[in-house]
Amino acid sequence: MPQYVLTLSCPDRPGIVNAVTGRLLEHGGNILDSQQYNDLATDRFFLRTVFTAASATGPLQASFRELSRGFGMELSLRDRSHPRRVMLLASKFDHCLADLLYRWRIGELPMQITAVVSNHPRETFRHLAFDGIDFHHLPVTHENKPAQEAALWSLIEATQTEMVVLARYMQVLSDAMAARLAGRCINIHHSFLPGFKGARPYHQAHERGVKLIGATAHFVTADLDEGPIIEQDTQRVGHHDTPEDMIRIGRDIERRVLAQALRYWLDDRILLNGHRTVVFAV
Numbered sequence: 448m449p450q451y452v453l454t455l456s457c458p459d460r461p462g463i464v465n466a467v468t469g470r471l472l473e474h475g476g477n478i479l480d481s482q483q484y485n486d487l488a489t490d491r492f493f494l495r496t497v498f499t500a501a502s503a504t505g506p507l508q509a510s511f512r513e514l515s516r517g518f519g520m521e522l523s524l525r526d527r528s529h530p531r532r533v534m535l536l537a538s539k540f541d542h543c544l545a546d547l548l549y550r551w552r553i554g555e556l557p558m559q560i561t562a563v564v565s566n567h568p569r570e571t572f573r574h575l576a577f578d579g580i581d582f583h584h585l586p587v588t589h590e591n592k593p594a595q596e597a598a599l600w601s602l603i604e605a606t607q608t609e610m611v612v613l614a615r616y617m618q619v620l621s622d623a624m625a626a627r628l629a630g631r632c633i634n635i636h637h638s639f640l641p642g643f644k645g646a647r648p649y650h651q652a653h654e655r656g657v658k659l660i661g662a663t664a665h666f667v668t669a670d671l672d673e674g675p676i677i678e679q680d681t682q683r684v685g686h687h688d689t690p691e692d693m694i695r696i697g698r699d700i701e702r703r704v705l706a707q708a709l710r711y712w713l714d715d716r717i718l719l720n721g722h723r724t725v726v727f728a729v
């Protein structure tokens with residue numbers, strides 16, 4: 448039986464779950480998993496429900512469309528057998544790109560990779576197998592940035608990419624590009640935000656003498672390193688750790704944090720809650 452995932456958020460009120468489950472029952476749906484959260488601070492309700500049904504198109508889809516209008520919902524209904532279309536962007540450091548490609552190759556990340564894009568040439572990634580995935584070299588200079596971003600946007604559109612992953616892509620996206628990619632661009636920042644924003648967080652961390660370093664996966668917004676946080680992790684460091692040691696320790700944290708964030712998104716487990724996220728973890 449096909450599986451579907453329903454996610455929604457709306458102003459909180461009594462009867463939301465009843466309205467959803469009643470419609471599922473009416474259309475032969477069977478709930479496999481369901482998680483909900485009520486944000487008392489924003490008075491907003493969040494729900495993720497996985498169910499089986501003969502079909503979720505036609506009457507059931509129409510029923511949820513009518514429900515979302517009545518309750519003022521942001522609602523998504525998706526067939527879980529349809530892999531999401533994801534583009535991977537990287538600059539010089541390839542550890543996150545290599546990790547995502549490996550996890551995809553072994554089936555851990557069920558997605559269709561639409562392209563790998565870099566501002567560095569293919570030679571930079573000569574150690575990586577792209578298994579027939581298109582590679583696009585889009586170099587960036589201060590002068591050509593608008594044209595480079597226009598080429599990137601055309602590629603995103605042409606490949607019907609749903610999610611852009613900045614896997615250590617070290618170029619700041621313009622406000623216009625960040626706006627176009629709102630809610631569909633995830634970045635891995637190599638610090639435990641909000642600490643040490645910017646391009647050289649490990650050197651900043653070393654200079655500050657921290658005892659923990661970390662990494663943060665977040666949705667990209669126009670405000671650098673300020674987007675809604677999806678996943679974070681840390682690891683202890685000591686006085687003897689140099690910036691180079693921190694960069695080495697950080698690579699592992701970045702890899703696992705970015706992969707986890709992408710896995711959550713691929714499984715419809717992330718809902719935006721203003722400048723924050725609700726993550727229905729496993």
Ligand SMILES: Nc1nc2c(c(=O)[nH]1)N[C@@H](CN(C=O)c1ccc(C(=O)N[C@@H](CCC(=O)O)C(=O)O)cc1)CN2
Pocket residue numbers: 613616617618619620621622625634635636637645646667668669670671672673674
């Ligand atoms: N609009 C946004 N774009 C990007 C974000 C973001 O949050 N919003 N995150 C960055 C990634 N990043 C940190 O995680 C980061 C990347 C680059 C820089 C930076 O200062 N870059 C310099 C150039 C550096 C170089 O060429 O090596 C610049 O763009 O002038 C800071 C933070 C990705 N984009």
